[in-house]
Amino acid sequence: MAEPITIYKLTILNMLDKVDFPLTNTQISNFFLEQDYTDYFRVQQVLSDLEDASLIHAESTHSTTRYEITKEGEETLHFFESSISPAIIEDMDTY
Numbered sequence: 001m002a003e004p005i006t007i008y009k010l011t012i013l014n015m016l017d018k019v020d021f022p023l024t025n026t027q028i029s030n031f032f033l034e035q036d037y038t039d040y041f042r043v044q045q046v047l048s049d050l051e052d053a054s055l056i057h058a059e060s061t062h063s064t065t066r067y068e069i070t071k072e073g074e075e076t077l078h079f080f081e082s083s084i085s086p087a088i089i090e091d092m093d094t095y
Contacts, residue, residue: 008038008046009055010084013069013077015092016056022066031095037088 012028029043047067050056055073059066069077 009050010080011088013073014084016067016069017077022068025065035091
């Protein structure tokens with residue numbers, strides 16, 4: 001079983017891959033907080049890690065940051081997406 005931080009990263013990549021528009025920091029954070037997966041600070045660390053690894057791209061305008069998955073992020077997700085549990089996928093689909 002993958003480490004929780006890895007699951008968080010894959011979950012964010014999966015969320016961004018499922019939509020055809022950027023998601024805000026708030027939208028991503030709220031998913032994790034509403035599902036009680038982890039805390040706000042861990043989500044921010046995961047987003048930073050993903051951006052540092054060029055798996056996501058962040059665009060900041062005014063007081064909002066929006067995230068998009070990169071080509072590298074898509075490739076990484078497709079290689080490891082079987083590590084995401086069906087329950088988490090269902091929670092994402094519902095959200």
